Amino acid sequence: FAARRDTEALEALCAHAIERHYPDADGALGLLEAAVEAQARLVAQWMGVGFIHGVMNTDNAHVGGETIDYGPCAFMDAYHPATVFSSIDQMGRYAYARQPEMAVWNMAQLASALLPLIDADTETAAARATTVVHRFPQVYSEAWLAVFRAKLGLTEPEDGDADLLQALLTHMADAGADFTNTFRALGDGRARDQ
Secondary structure (H helix, E strand, O other): OOOOOOHHHHHHHHHHHHHHHOOOOOHHHHHHHHHHHHHHHHHHHHHHOOEEOOOOOHHHEOOOOOEOOOOOOEEOOEOOOOOOOOOOOOOOOOOHHHHHHHHHHHHHHHHHHHHHHHOOOHHHHHHHHHHHHOOHHHHHHHHHHHHHHHHHOOOOOOOOHHHHHHHHHHHHHHHOOEHHHHHHHHHHOOOOOO
16 A cells, blocks of 8 residues: 555554554554564564574564464574575575564565655654664564573573573584474473584
């Protein structure tokens, strides 16, 4: 609707999405805020279980923060951040580690579509939408830390947790450790030769 400049249809779709997913959202900007936060939390959950979506095009990003289009997707065995699953992804655009970046790009496209509903002045609308989209990394980082802290049983957050987790993931990548089994072994309190 945005590409066709059909503002009436765009308004109807926006109102439907708000009513269905975020009834407390304040208009198009509120919808964008909620969608950005939901996508950030969703992708953090994917990362926590080694899930690779495969093809994170905009039509596969759900404003409600749900995983959709289970086409070429997989769970990683041997951990490596550059792991891809889709046979069409020859350049690693949708690699495991690039999923947060792709989610930001998708949210930026949603923001662009919603600009006419955010403010009549295009520059003001763009500035407001950009501020919202730029919140993604912070929301994602907090959600990512929460997911991985829970996987390691870290109940009291500490300043060095992110560094500890990154060091563990780097070691896992270097060793070719199995993603799921490594965390399971750590959770069981057993040392494994991974």
